[in-house]
Amino acid sequence: MRRICIVGAGFSGSVIARELAEEGLNVLVIDERDHIAGNCHTYRDEESGVMVHKYGPHIFHTANERVWEYINRFTEMMPYVNRVKATVKGKVYSLPINLHTINQFFGTSMSPVEAKAFIEDKARTDIKDPQSFEEQGLRFVGEELYNAFFDGYTRKQWGVEPSILPASILKRLPLRFNYDDNYFNHPYQGMPKNGYTAIMEKILDHPSIEVRLGSAYEYIDEEFTHVFYSGPLDRYFNYDIGRLRYRTLDFEEVRGVGDMLGTAVMNHPDPETPYTRISEHKHFAPWEAAKFEKTVAFREYSRFCEEGDTPYYPIRSLDDKVLLETYEKKAQKEEGVTFVGRLGTYQYLDMDVTIQKALDVAKAFLEKNRD
Incomplete structure (x- = not known):
């Protein structure tokens, strides 16, 4: 079996590389940056x-x-x-919103039961099925807390009106009626005691893994049995139908x-x-x-994010999802390539989810290609 190429030396690429190397495969890991570990x-x-x-x-x-x-x-x-703390109008509060935040913000000393009833009274119960971030926030905590902690932050973070962002962004944030911060x-x-880069160094430290930094996939002139691509999905196709945002x-x-x-x-x-x-x-x-x-x-x-910038958060608006579906169909037709990771799948992934998905992808590939 010829070499496997893995594009990207972040968690996705590094974990897949290690899993394949431990099964005897020869792996080349490339990254166009001058360091490993990606955004970590x-x-x-x-x-x-x-x-x-x-x-x-x-x-x-x-x-x-x-x-x-x-x-x-x-x-x-x-x-x-x-x-996490938050400075709002010159005062500091604890996040996520908890009993301390509620009591401090409203100048009260409510018990958990009292605070829960208080917030339920503040919440916009007329919003039965929240569809947007804004609706979810108003239904979640009411106007005062939403405006103080979510509205302005969200506008700055995403650069769009909260009314056009999906409710799912806010659904994962907790609201606690105790003092747990x-x-x-x-x-x-x-x-990690020695940082994340040290983790990736150890994961990639295997005699069957070669790491090549400062190397973009577009300029690699070698043949590979399979490619695991964790770069931007739209970049792989040279942005031929547009850019994901x-x-x-x-x-x-x-x-x-x-x-x-x-x-x-x-x-x-x-x-x-x-x-x-x-x-x-x-x-x-x-x-x-x-x-x-x-x-x-x-x-x-x-x-x-503009051309040449480091992409962080996929926006995934309705227009982006339509474009994504088209790219996904193109990706499914690519033989010998598996698209992985946050950029390769155009979704926000926490580190633990990234590792789990990488382990699953490597396992599926090994099982499929086992003699």
């Missing part, structure tokens, strides 16, 4: 010593025991709980001494603030944060 790439900041998430914060969380065991094969996962509900949560992020670096935010992530939902949030990266590694005298944080600005 981490590095030590030279000035402060802080481990920086180059493309924005990545917090590992999952309910999938198999994925948790898999990631722990290649790293030591340290305890980490994501506790853990942003995620998953039983397994943590941060993404949001991208610009980062503004802020440096200081000591503790700048007192937390890892501070959201800024107010529409007057041009950025969506600011993240102080030393707090993503609480086991070592105290030893760093200097600190570094990044403000995030969201905008539409």
Whole structure:
């Protein structure tokens, strides 16, 4: 069997490469960037010593025991709980919306039962079947909380009216009537002790895997038995029927001494603030944060992704879904190519889902091609 080519050295490509290599296949992993780990790439900041998430914060969380065991094969996962704060009209609140948020915002001291009844009274019960993000938010928490925490943030993050975004974006956010400010509900949560790039280095450390950086698939002049493509789906077809739309992020670096935010992530939902949030990266590694005298944080600005930008979030509007369906039909006709990952399937995937899907794809390929 000739070599397998894997386009992209993020979680999708790296996991598939490792699974195939362990079964004796010869694998070439290429990535046009000068580093592995895709958008999960981490590095030590030279000035402060802080481990920086180059493309924005990545917090590992999952309910999938198999994925948790898999990631722990290649790293030591340290305890980490994501506790997000939000500055609204000059006051700081806890997210996701919980009993503390509700009591602080409305100046009350309600019990869980009282708060639940209070929010139910605020909610727009006339909206029976929410279809848009806006309808879901109003039905979810009522106008005051929706306008304070969701409306402005969403407009900045997505660049469109919340009334045309799907309700599903908001449905996954919790609303709690206790004082639990853990942003995620998953039983397994943590941060890799040595960063995400170190994980990918270990996954790709196999004698049957060659990694070639600074190499775009379009310029690889070799024949392969099969290609696993985790690049942009529309790019593979040279955008011949149009471009799928993404949001991208610009980062503004802020440096200081000591503790700048007192937390890892501070959201800024107010529409007057041009950025969506600011993240102080030393707090993503609480086991070592105290030893760093200097600190570094990044403000995030969201905008539409243009040619040459790094794609982050697929927009998946109605027009995008129609275009996606056409590309998917073209992809199904491609022989010897499997489209994987966030870009290859044009869907937002958390890291644990990405790993699970990569394991499943590799298993299916091996079973199909086993002698």
